[in-house]
Amino acid sequence: MPAIPQFSATVFSPETAPVRDFYVSLFGLEVSTDVGWFVALRRPGEVWEVCVWDPGHEAVPAAARASAAAGAAPLLAFVVDDVTALAAAARAAEVPVLGPIVDEPWGQRHVFLQDPAGTVIDVVQFIAPDPAWLAAHGIDPSDAPVPA
The missing domain is CATH 3.30.720.120 (Signal recognition particle alu RNA binding heterodimer, srp9/1)
Known part of the structure:
Protein backbone atom coordinates (compact mmCIF):
# COMPACT_ATOMS: atom_id res chain seq x y z
CA MET A 1 0.00 0.00 0.00
CA ALA A 73 -20.23 18.98 -4.21
CA PRO A 74 -18.27 17.23 -1.49
CA LEU A 75 -19.25 17.10 2.15
CA LEU A 76 -16.45 18.27 4.40
CA ALA A 77 -16.24 17.46 8.08
CA PHE A 78 -14.22 19.24 10.74
CA VAL A 79 -13.79 17.85 14.26
CA VAL A 80 -13.69 20.68 16.80
CA ASP A 81 -13.53 20.97 20.58
CA ASP A 82 -16.73 23.02 20.94
CA VAL A 83 -19.51 22.79 18.34
CA THR A 84 -21.70 25.22 20.27
CA ALA A 85 -19.06 27.97 20.18
CA LEU A 86 -18.32 27.39 16.50
CA ALA A 87 -22.04 27.44 15.61
CA ALA A 88 -22.42 30.72 17.52
CA ALA A 89 -19.46 32.19 15.62
CA ALA A 90 -21.00 31.01 12.35
CA ARG A 91 -24.35 32.61 13.16
CA ALA A 92 -22.62 35.85 14.17
CA ALA A 93 -20.82 35.85 10.81
CA GLU A 94 -24.14 35.17 9.04
CA VAL A 95 -22.91 31.79 7.80
CA PRO A 96 -25.82 29.54 6.81
CA VAL A 97 -26.42 27.06 9.66
CA LEU A 98 -28.47 24.23 8.18
CA GLY A 99 -30.22 23.04 11.32
CA PRO A 100 -29.88 22.75 15.05
CA ILE A 101 -26.97 21.24 16.95
CA VAL A 102 -27.76 17.54 17.39
CA ASP A 103 -26.38 15.03 19.90
CA GLU A 104 -26.16 11.60 18.26
CA PRO A 105 -26.25 8.38 20.31
CA TRP A 106 -23.06 7.13 18.63
CA GLY A 107 -21.06 9.88 20.32
CA GLN A 108 -21.17 12.97 18.14
CA ARG A 109 -22.57 16.43 18.69
CA HIS A 110 -22.74 18.15 15.34
CA VAL A 111 -24.19 20.91 13.22
CA PHE A 112 -24.18 21.46 9.47
CA LEU A 113 -22.99 24.71 7.88
CA GLN A 114 -22.67 25.87 4.29
CA ASP A 115 -19.72 27.74 2.82
CA PRO A 116 -20.06 30.50 0.17
CA ALA A 117 -19.59 27.92 -2.63
CA GLY A 118 -22.52 25.86 -1.30
CA THR A 119 -20.36 23.11 0.18
CA VAL A 120 -21.98 21.47 3.19
CA ILE A 121 -19.75 21.16 6.25
CA ASP A 122 -20.45 18.78 9.13
CA VAL A 123 -18.88 20.28 12.26
CA VAL A 124 -18.39 17.48 14.79
CA GLN A 125 -17.53 17.32 18.48
CA PHE A 126 -17.00 13.91 20.07
CA ILE A 127 -19.18 13.31 23.13
CA ALA A 128 -19.75 10.23 25.25
CA PRO A 129 -21.75 7.66 23.28
CA ASP A 130 -24.94 6.15 24.65
CA PRO A 131 -23.99 2.74 26.12
CA ALA A 132 -27.39 1.30 25.13
CA TRP A 133 -26.88 2.38 21.51
CA LEU A 134 -23.40 0.82 21.45
CA ALA A 135 -24.74 -2.44 22.91
CA ALA A 136 -27.66 -2.54 20.46
CA HIS A 137 -25.21 -2.26 17.57
CA GLY A 138 -22.67 -4.74 18.94
CA ILE A 139 -19.97 -2.10 19.42
CA ASP A 140 -17.48 -2.52 22.21
CA PRO A 141 -17.30 0.77 24.18
CA SER A 142 -13.50 0.72 23.83
CA ASP A 143 -13.92 1.02 20.03
CA ALA A 144 -16.07 4.16 20.25
CA PRO A 145 -14.56 7.63 19.77
CA VAL A 146 -13.80 9.23 23.12
CA PRO A 147 -14.25 12.94 23.85
CA ALA A 148 -10.90 14.69 24.05
Missing part, protein backbone atom coordinates in the same frame (compact mmCIF):
# COMPACT_ATOMS: atom_id res chain seq x y z
CA PRO A 2 1.41 3.45 -0.90
CA ALA A 3 2.26 6.01 1.75
CA ILE A 4 -0.11 8.99 1.92
CA PRO A 5 1.98 11.88 3.19
CA GLN A 6 -0.74 14.49 2.66
CA PHE A 7 -4.49 14.76 2.13
CA SER A 8 -6.38 17.53 0.32
CA ALA A 9 -10.09 18.18 -0.03
CA THR A 10 -11.02 20.54 -2.86
CA VAL A 11 -14.03 22.82 -3.12
CA PHE A 12 -14.89 24.16 -6.57
CA SER A 13 -16.02 27.77 -6.72
CA PRO A 14 -15.71 30.40 -9.46
CA GLU A 15 -15.11 32.94 -6.69
CA THR A 16 -12.24 31.67 -4.58
CA ALA A 17 -11.78 34.70 -2.31
CA PRO A 18 -15.05 34.47 -0.30
CA VAL A 19 -14.58 30.73 0.16
CA ARG A 20 -10.96 31.28 1.26
CA ASP A 21 -12.06 33.95 3.73
CA PHE A 22 -14.78 31.66 5.12
CA TYR A 23 -12.31 28.88 6.04
CA VAL A 24 -9.73 31.35 7.35
CA SER A 25 -12.17 33.23 9.58
CA LEU A 26 -14.29 30.35 10.87
CA PHE A 27 -11.80 27.47 11.11
CA GLY A 28 -8.53 29.37 11.57
CA LEU A 29 -6.91 27.95 8.44
CA GLU A 30 -3.98 29.82 6.95
CA VAL A 31 -3.35 30.52 3.29
CA SER A 32 -0.36 28.56 2.05
CA THR A 33 -0.94 29.29 -1.66
CA ASP A 34 -3.17 31.83 -3.38
CA VAL A 35 -2.84 32.34 -7.12
CA GLY A 36 -6.38 33.66 -7.55
CA TRP A 37 -7.89 30.66 -9.34
CA PHE A 38 -6.46 28.23 -6.77
CA VAL A 39 -6.08 28.59 -3.00
CA ALA A 40 -4.59 26.08 -0.54
CA LEU A 41 -5.41 26.43 3.17
CA ARG A 42 -3.71 24.66 6.08
CA ARG A 43 -3.21 24.68 9.79
CA PRO A 44 0.43 25.02 10.82
CA GLY A 45 2.12 21.66 11.28
CA GLU A 46 -0.72 19.66 9.69
CA VAL A 47 -0.42 17.46 6.61
CA TRP A 48 -3.98 18.03 5.35
CA GLU A 49 -5.34 20.98 3.47
CA VAL A 50 -8.55 22.40 2.07
CA CYS A 51 -8.21 23.79 -1.44
CA VAL A 52 -10.48 26.11 -3.40
CA TRP A 53 -10.27 25.84 -7.18
CA ASP A 54 -12.08 27.85 -9.85
CA PRO A 55 -13.74 25.17 -12.00
CA GLY A 56 -13.44 27.41 -15.06
CA HIS A 57 -9.64 27.32 -14.99
CA GLU A 58 -7.97 25.50 -17.87
CA ALA A 59 -6.17 23.12 -15.48
CA VAL A 60 -9.48 21.63 -14.29
CA PRO A 61 -10.21 18.43 -16.25
CA ALA A 62 -13.39 18.52 -18.36
CA ALA A 63 -15.08 15.80 -16.28
CA ALA A 64 -14.43 17.71 -13.05
CA ARG A 65 -15.65 20.93 -14.68
CA ALA A 66 -18.88 19.17 -15.72
CA SER A 67 -19.34 17.71 -12.25
CA ALA A 68 -18.92 21.14 -10.65
CA ALA A 69 -21.33 22.71 -13.17
CA ALA A 70 -23.91 20.03 -12.35
CA GLY A 71 -23.74 21.06 -8.71
CA ALA A 72 -21.95 17.98 -7.40
Whole structure:
Protein backbone atom coordinates (compact mmCIF):
# COMPACT_ATOMS: atom_id res chain seq x y z
CA MET A 1 0.00 0.00 0.00
CA PRO A 2 1.41 3.45 -0.90
CA ALA A 3 2.26 6.01 1.75
CA ILE A 4 -0.11 8.99 1.92
CA PRO A 5 1.98 11.88 3.19
CA GLN A 6 -0.74 14.49 2.66
CA PHE A 7 -4.49 14.76 2.13
CA SER A 8 -6.38 17.53 0.32
CA ALA A 9 -10.09 18.18 -0.03
CA THR A 10 -11.02 20.54 -2.86
CA VAL A 11 -14.03 22.82 -3.12
CA PHE A 12 -14.89 24.16 -6.57
CA SER A 13 -16.02 27.77 -6.72
CA PRO A 14 -15.71 30.40 -9.46
CA GLU A 15 -15.11 32.94 -6.69
CA THR A 16 -12.24 31.67 -4.58
CA ALA A 17 -11.78 34.70 -2.31
CA PRO A 18 -15.05 34.47 -0.30
CA VAL A 19 -14.58 30.73 0.16
CA ARG A 20 -10.96 31.28 1.26
CA ASP A 21 -12.06 33.95 3.73
CA PHE A 22 -14.78 31.66 5.12
CA TYR A 23 -12.31 28.88 6.04
CA VAL A 24 -9.73 31.35 7.35
CA SER A 25 -12.17 33.23 9.58
CA LEU A 26 -14.29 30.35 10.87
CA PHE A 27 -11.80 27.47 11.11
CA GLY A 28 -8.53 29.37 11.57
CA LEU A 29 -6.91 27.95 8.44
CA GLU A 30 -3.98 29.82 6.95
CA VAL A 31 -3.35 30.52 3.29
CA SER A 32 -0.36 28.56 2.05
CA THR A 33 -0.94 29.29 -1.66
CA ASP A 34 -3.17 31.83 -3.38
CA VAL A 35 -2.84 32.34 -7.12
CA GLY A 36 -6.38 33.66 -7.55
CA TRP A 37 -7.89 30.66 -9.34
CA PHE A 38 -6.46 28.23 -6.77
CA VAL A 39 -6.08 28.59 -3.00
CA ALA A 40 -4.59 26.08 -0.54
CA LEU A 41 -5.41 26.43 3.17
CA ARG A 42 -3.71 24.66 6.08
CA ARG A 43 -3.21 24.68 9.79
CA PRO A 44 0.43 25.02 10.82
CA GLY A 45 2.12 21.66 11.28
CA GLU A 46 -0.72 19.66 9.69
CA VAL A 47 -0.42 17.46 6.61
CA TRP A 48 -3.98 18.03 5.35
CA GLU A 49 -5.34 20.98 3.47
CA VAL A 50 -8.55 22.40 2.07
CA CYS A 51 -8.21 23.79 -1.44
CA VAL A 52 -10.48 26.11 -3.40
CA TRP A 53 -10.27 25.84 -7.18
CA ASP A 54 -12.08 27.85 -9.85
CA PRO A 55 -13.74 25.17 -12.00
CA GLY A 56 -13.44 27.41 -15.06
CA HIS A 57 -9.64 27.32 -14.99
CA GLU A 58 -7.97 25.50 -17.87
CA ALA A 59 -6.17 23.12 -15.48
CA VAL A 60 -9.48 21.63 -14.29
CA PRO A 61 -10.21 18.43 -16.25
CA ALA A 62 -13.39 18.52 -18.36
CA ALA A 63 -15.08 15.80 -16.28
CA ALA A 64 -14.43 17.71 -13.05
CA ARG A 65 -15.65 20.93 -14.68
CA ALA A 66 -18.88 19.17 -15.72
CA SER A 67 -19.34 17.71 -12.25
CA ALA A 68 -18.92 21.14 -10.65
CA ALA A 69 -21.33 22.71 -13.17
CA ALA A 70 -23.91 20.03 -12.35
CA GLY A 71 -23.74 21.06 -8.71
CA ALA A 72 -21.95 17.98 -7.40
CA ALA A 73 -20.23 18.98 -4.21
CA PRO A 74 -18.27 17.23 -1.49
CA LEU A 75 -19.25 17.10 2.15
CA LEU A 76 -16.45 18.27 4.40
CA ALA A 77 -16.24 17.46 8.08
CA PHE A 78 -14.22 19.24 10.74
CA VAL A 79 -13.79 17.85 14.26
CA VAL A 80 -13.69 20.68 16.80
CA ASP A 81 -13.53 20.97 20.58
CA ASP A 82 -16.73 23.02 20.94
CA VAL A 83 -19.51 22.79 18.34
CA THR A 84 -21.70 25.22 20.27
CA ALA A 85 -19.06 27.97 20.18
CA LEU A 86 -18.32 27.39 16.50
CA ALA A 87 -22.04 27.44 15.61
CA ALA A 88 -22.42 30.72 17.52
CA ALA A 89 -19.46 32.19 15.62
CA ALA A 90 -21.00 31.01 12.35
CA ARG A 91 -24.35 32.61 13.16
CA ALA A 92 -22.62 35.85 14.17
CA ALA A 93 -20.82 35.85 10.81
CA GLU A 94 -24.14 35.17 9.04
CA VAL A 95 -22.91 31.79 7.80
CA PRO A 96 -25.82 29.54 6.81
CA VAL A 97 -26.42 27.06 9.66
CA LEU A 98 -28.47 24.23 8.18
CA GLY A 99 -30.22 23.04 11.32
CA PRO A 100 -29.88 22.75 15.05
CA ILE A 101 -26.97 21.24 16.95
CA VAL A 102 -27.76 17.54 17.39
CA ASP A 103 -26.38 15.03 19.90
CA GLU A 104 -26.16 11.60 18.26
CA PRO A 105 -26.25 8.38 20.31
CA TRP A 106 -23.06 7.13 18.63
CA GLY A 107 -21.06 9.88 20.32
CA GLN A 108 -21.17 12.97 18.14
CA ARG A 109 -22.57 16.43 18.69
CA HIS A 110 -22.74 18.15 15.34
CA VAL A 111 -24.19 20.91 13.22
CA PHE A 112 -24.18 21.46 9.47
CA LEU A 113 -22.99 24.71 7.88
CA GLN A 114 -22.67 25.87 4.29
CA ASP A 115 -19.72 27.74 2.82
CA PRO A 116 -20.06 30.50 0.17
CA ALA A 117 -19.59 27.92 -2.63
CA GLY A 118 -22.52 25.86 -1.30
CA THR A 119 -20.36 23.11 0.18
CA VAL A 120 -21.98 21.47 3.19
CA ILE A 121 -19.75 21.16 6.25
CA ASP A 122 -20.45 18.78 9.13
CA VAL A 123 -18.88 20.28 12.26
CA VAL A 124 -18.39 17.48 14.79
CA GLN A 125 -17.53 17.32 18.48
CA PHE A 126 -17.00 13.91 20.07
CA ILE A 127 -19.18 13.31 23.13
CA ALA A 128 -19.75 10.23 25.25
CA PRO A 129 -21.75 7.66 23.28
CA ASP A 130 -24.94 6.15 24.65
CA PRO A 131 -23.99 2.74 26.12
CA ALA A 132 -27.39 1.30 25.13
CA TRP A 133 -26.88 2.38 21.51
CA LEU A 134 -23.40 0.82 21.45
CA ALA A 135 -24.74 -2.44 22.91
CA ALA A 136 -27.66 -2.54 20.46
CA HIS A 137 -25.21 -2.26 17.57
CA GLY A 138 -22.67 -4.74 18.94
CA ILE A 139 -19.97 -2.10 19.42
CA ASP A 140 -17.48 -2.52 22.21
CA PRO A 141 -17.30 0.77 24.18
CA SER A 142 -13.50 0.72 23.83
CA ASP A 143 -13.92 1.02 20.03
CA ALA A 144 -16.07 4.16 20.25
CA PRO A 145 -14.56 7.63 19.77
CA VAL A 146 -13.80 9.23 23.12
CA PRO A 147 -14.25 12.94 23.85
CA ALA A 148 -10.90 14.69 24.05
